[in-house]
Amino acid sequence: MIRVNNVTHHYGVRPVLRDVSLTVRRGELVALMGPNGMGKSTLMGVIAGTLWPVSGSVDINGWRRRATEGEELAIRKLVLYLPADPWIPRSFTARQWVLTMGRVYGVEDARLFDHAERLLELFDLSKQSDSPVSSFSSGQKKKAALCAALVAEAPVMLLDEPFSGGLDPSGILALKRVLRHRVDKEDATVVMATPVPELVEELADRVAVLREGRLVGYDSVEGLRQLAGGGGSLDEVYERLVNPQVMSRIEDYFGAERRA
């Protein structure tokens, strides 16, 4: 379970997160949504421990982030963080990188080899798996990074924009299925930041919506509909929560066109 307790963070004098609190249950897939620059990646970084909040704290399975060396190590064994722009050594091949990640997370060799092959096959990287990553397209790099993240079999996965970065439709489909499988069958906890409402509606158990660093909604898609006071697709609900003027602006735009 992940518990974010009253986290506030700012870069210089610019506040990015303001008193954000939320809880992610075990075996739950939570999506973080919000406009660009509203604190999604910062919140992911705070949960992942790469950022140190000015105030507030993060607990994962009862251990506090950045409290003691022992607790931090215990958290790292559980948590895998995949940033939006993941680092992969350019000289490594996709297979090497996936195996390296599995070994760092202590996955047993036989299981690791088998799972790595299946993942590379799933993400259509088998043919390129022995080529250095430097020769990959951005989409292939993203796939290699996703394979490496999934092979670690971490019980808690923090994925910052996993569907972006040039991932093709088959990669998106594969990732959706794998994430849902990990949550439903393996009781994994997944937190992902994504700006795409369609993916969230299909995938997430709960959605956290950030606006100007504050949590304006944290519920299931149905719960957010009620909170926003109306039906419609998630992107309309999301816009009503984040940017209430957008619908009237759209109306104004087409109204002006009709009048002209």
Added chain:
Amino acid sequence: MKRLTLVPMSLLQRWLVPPRQFLVPAVLVALFLTLYFGPELALEALRRWFHAPELRYGPWQDLREFQAKVVLGACALYGLFRIFQFHPVTRPGYKPWLEQTPWTVRQPLPLGPVHLVLRDALAIAGLTACGARVGVHWALPAALVGMVYLVVLMVTLLVGHAPKHAIVLAFGPPLFAILANQPAWMLAAVGAFYCIGYAGLRQSLAKFPWRDPDEVHPSLMPPKALSLGWPLKWVAPIPPDKPVPASIGFLVALLVAWWLLGLMVFSGVPVGPDPHADRLEILRLMAGGACCGLFAAVIRAVGYLVGTAPPLGTLGRLRTGRLVIPEYDHVLVAPAMVWLLATVTPGAAFYFLHVGSAANAAISVFVVLSAAINLAPTMAAWRLTGAGSHPAPAVVGRERQPKGVGQEA
């Protein structure tokens, strides 16, 4: 069954077949081979084509020297490559990534070991063989790889919270320079320093991710004193810079003197006494020392006085008749002592210790630098105002209270 086949394969890959990322990039290997063998093959082809046996002499000698330089350059590059490619400090992106993982020092480093392993022996043996063909001493390639490796390792240990090992390693390069004409001894010295470096590397990696135990959140750090500017920086409630401990002062002086000695010996300056030296030599040394000492004294004085307006200028002193202001002027005693020591020490070392120029310079630098760094007053003690010289009001209040008052049970 599957496991039985996979595990031995993994071990085989790990111990016998160098992993792909462990090898020097093919471009560099090709470049080395081209530079090493290319001219030789071309010259041999010319000799045979033109039936010119005289080509065997003059050009071949030049070629051997060139090939020796290529080998030594390759050794230096290999030493750099071994540490830059595998150390979390030197490889961009590696450290932030590793910080996110559950890696500990009990596991091998994910991208490969930083310490030298058996596979390095293959590369070094190859370079040694190439060097031996062209007259390079057998110990020199390995020593050069180790020297370059140790210099970079020293920097990574400083960053990686193993400063004691880094300081010991800093004594290595001058020793290697002194032993430059005895490659076998130089290799032995490199080996000894490598053991220290290896211990430091283990300690450093055990402390990964290298955070200070009393780390303060960046947003809660006090603003830098300099940012307030004079005179606010002296009166603002900002803790003064920590004074340099005397042991560090002596260590820095020793290190600088040792490096100077190494450089001078490497350049051919004699260490032992010069039998032709006379009294004029003492005067020359004292004059040189005085010039260098003046420089050191000015640096010391400037470190204290720059940015600080004196309480009374020269004109003010003349008009008031108070030419000496003890509480203020005692800051000038240390620079004067530094200058005096710099003037006297070279002559004294020459006269009493009978040492040569290189040793004389090293001794003098040690004495003068030790004095310049360690002589009182410390900056914090000398400051007339601010947190450096006056305790904070709360502390004053507590000191004035009798014992037990204001203390909670």
